[in-house]
Amino acid sequence: MTTLRHAATIAAKDLRSEFRTKESINSTLSFSVVILLLFSFAFDPSPDMIAEFGGGLLWMVFAFAGALIVNRSFARELPNDCIDVLVSSPASGAALFLGKAVAAFVLLFGIECVCLPVFGVFYNITWWRSIGGLLGVLALGTWALACAGTFFSALTVNLRLRELMLPMLLYPMLIPALLSVMMLTNTLLTGQAIPDDFTVWLRLLIGFNVMFTTLSVYLAETVLVR
Amino acid sequence: MSAPAVAAAGVWKYFGDYPALRDVRFELQPGECLALLGRNGAGKTTLLRILGGLSGASKGAVEINGGDVRASETRAKIGWLGHSIGLYDELSARENLRTFGALYGVTTAMITEWLAKVNLSHVADSPVREYSRGMRQRLAVARSFLHEPKLLLLDEPFTSLDDKAIALLQGLLAEARAGGATIILSTHQIREAMELASKVALLDRGKLVHFGERTREMVEDPGYLYRTYGGAA
Amino acid sequence: MRRKIILALGVVALPLLLRNLYVIMFLVPDEMEQGPIYRIFYYHLPAFFTAALCYLTALVASVLYLAKKDQKYDAIAVSATETGLAFAAVNLITGMIWGRISWGIWWAWDPRLTWALICWLVYFGYLMLRSAIDDPTERAKNSAVLSIFASASVAVTWKAIEWWRTQHPGPVLSIRTGGVQKIDPAMEQMLYVNTVALLLLGLIFVLVRLRQEEVQREIDALRRYAHAMN
Structure with missing residues (x-):
């Protein structure tokens, strides 16, 4: 219970900081829109093609955006050595991790919600046909990115070449989650009939989230107490 | 008898195979103030970080008021002031104190009071x-x-402070000690440290070469300690 | 002592490898459908077994490191991971050569191939992380944590790729069904014998690498002592 209260404090602090400076929000949002635009030149897709790989395209953008967001996650604590104060405070490593992961999740999910209509306009898709399910799937995929990303951000925060190291570690490990969320998004985005293997991918995504969240919460203290 | 405020029992810290701290053991009773001396790289910061729960000992154990440092209740009673200020530049003073206050369970009224103080x-x-x-x-x-800590850990507190802040800090430290708080401060500035300290510890290459009461000679002659026990710069 | 063990293992492994090479090249018959190229399996599959065993060793050593905080386990983890990567590379490259001959293409997004590549990238990331951390204790801790995540991720990826492929069936025949039915007992036995040979080789690599790691740690500690003197 205390852990959750502490996590909420950290998440609120991170979000307040971010909205004050808008460093990640502005750069990530404009980056995402530019990538969406570039993809349309690269593929010049027809509606059929979008039905086939729209989810993949969208998640490529979100994966890039996610790396940018989580890069800031623990780096935010570096100036003035705030991380020392947080670790020495009564908040546990798990609480610090959870708070930061939630903040990253909120930021990334917000950016996705802006990108979705832009995507719809650029590629001429009526993406809102199964909006409830779509948002649910987006949330699951976003948590996978935010959770693993924030944890790896803690692992790499003190390193030279941090910005490069993080995505190199993150993307290969996220493949199962990305693969399933791409499949699921594809189905829901274009309002196709729900195929048989839909629940298989959903279970895989949820399983991945449960596993990575458990490992992260369990190992956060080990990583943060140096 | 109650548990000592700080008890380090044979603390070792390794960086790879290199021992940065070697078998450090000492005890402090509540209300004592320890000046932690030693030249750069002697292990002062490493020891302070272990006492504050920022870092784990490789061997040995640290107890704060009889409890484990990584227990939440123990850390709720520790105050940490490192080299840097540990504040968020983009947030206001009130927001900063509220954030940290929320982690320690400090009320809004107390935050307002501290801002005035x-x-x-x-x-x-x-x-x-x-x-x-x-x-x-x-x-x-x-x-x-802010949270009325029972143990204050200060890493080189006087190096970066201006005169006003030093006066403020010295006043607060005296007040805290009167209230039964224990203080450990690492420092280069022997004079300021000696004025505050009741105990003195000298680290040399990770070894605690001296631990004892502060004496007259130490206050009057800044070089005395290093000459007697070694570890001079 | 360690040197003598390595030497002894070498004395066993080298003749065995040479003998196996001779048997594989000149004594075992060609496979009916694939012809002579199938011989590459005598290295392809044993290399995979060795790599898998190395990855598993790295996981166990990483967990043990976090539990006991003994640098020995970190050295085992990194030695096993590096050796595993080397054998995984052999596995990948022999697979690609076989694919070029049999399917006419160097690379197909076959489930096993894809998985092996992802594994390789994940564990390569582990080595990258190591190279970026200076303090040996911090490096050991963070890479042990990463190794645990890597194992978990790689295990899930295996399932994910399998499902992904069943959804998009490729023009690829499964390696296993092709081999198992037609395999001659003599061929199967040879496969095991060469697995033993490669495992021995892998063990030698790990032991040599372990020695390097110990020396490296000693050098690092001495350097820190030297800095402390000044």
Whole structure:
């Protein structure tokens, strides 16, 4: 219970900081829109093609955006050595991790919600046909990115070449989650009939989230107490 | 007899195979003030970080008021002031104190009180980025005393502070000691440290070469300690 | 002592490898459908077994490191991971050569191939992380944590790729069904014998690498002592 209260404090602090400076929000949002635009030149897709790989395209953008967001996650604590104060405070490593992961999740999910209509306009898709399910799937995929990303951000925060190291570690490990969320998004985005293997991918995504969240919460203290 | 405020029992810290701390053992009773001396790289910061729960000992154990440092209740009673101020530049003084206060369970009224105490009430809602150096330091001091800690860990507190902040800090430290708090401060500035300290510890290459009462000679002659026990720069 | 063990293992492994090479090249018959190229399996599959065993060793050593905080386990983890990567590379490259001959293409997004590549990238990331951390204790801790995540991720990826492929069936025949039915007992036995040979080789690599790691740690500690003197 205390852990959750502490996590909420950290998440609120991170979000307040971010909205004050808008460093990640502005750069990530404009980056995402530019990538969406570039993809349309690269593929010049027809509606059929979008039905086939729209989810993949969208998640490529979100994966890039996610790396940018989580890069800031623990780096935010570096100036003035705030991380020392947080670790020495009564908040546990798990609480610090959870708070930061939630903040990253909120930021990334917000950016996705802006990108979705832009995507719809650029590629001429009526993406809102199964909006409830779509948002649910987006949330699951976003948590996978935010959770693993924030944890790896803690692992790499003190390193030279941090910005490069993080995505190199993150993307290969996220493949199962990305693969399933791409499949699921594809189905829901274009309002196709729900195929048989839909629940298989959903279970895989949820399983991945449960596993990575458990490992992260369990190992956060080990990583943060140096 | 109650548990000592700080008990280090044979603490070792390795960086790879290199021992940065070697078998450090000492005890402090509540209300004592320890000056932790030693030249750069002697292990002062490493020891302080272990006492504050920022880092784990490789061997041996640290107990704060009889409890494990990584227990939440223990850390709720520790105040930490490192080299840097440990504040968020983009947040205001009030927001900073509220964030840290929330982790320690400090009320809003106390935060307002502290803002007045460090003379920052008039700028409490502007971002810390806009503060002068002295104001930032005063806020950092308020941040570490906010939750009335029973153990204060200060890493080189006087190096970066201006005169006003030093006076403020010395006053607060005296007040805290009178209230039964234990203080450990690492420092280069022997004179300031000696004025405050009741005990003195000298680290040399990770070894605790001296631990004992502060004596007259130490206050009067800054070189005395290093000459007698080694570890001079 | 360690040197003598390595030497002894070498004395066993080298003749065995040479003998196996001779048997594989000149004594075992060609496979009916694939012809002579199938011989590459005598290295392809044993290399995979060795790599898998190395990855598993790295996981166990990483967990043990976090539990006991003994640098020995970190050295085992990194030695096993590096050796595993080397054998995984052999596995990948022999697979690609076989694919070029049999399917006419160097690379197909076959489930096993894809998985092996992802594994390789994940564990390569582990080595990258190591190279970026200076303090040996911090490096050991963070890479042990990463190794645990890597194992978990790689295990899930295996399932994910399998499902992904069943959804998009490629023009690829499964390696296993092709081999198992037609395999001659003599061929199967040879496969095991060469697995033993490669495992021995892998063990030698790990032991040599372990020695390097110990020396490296000693050098690092001495350097820190030297800095402390000044």
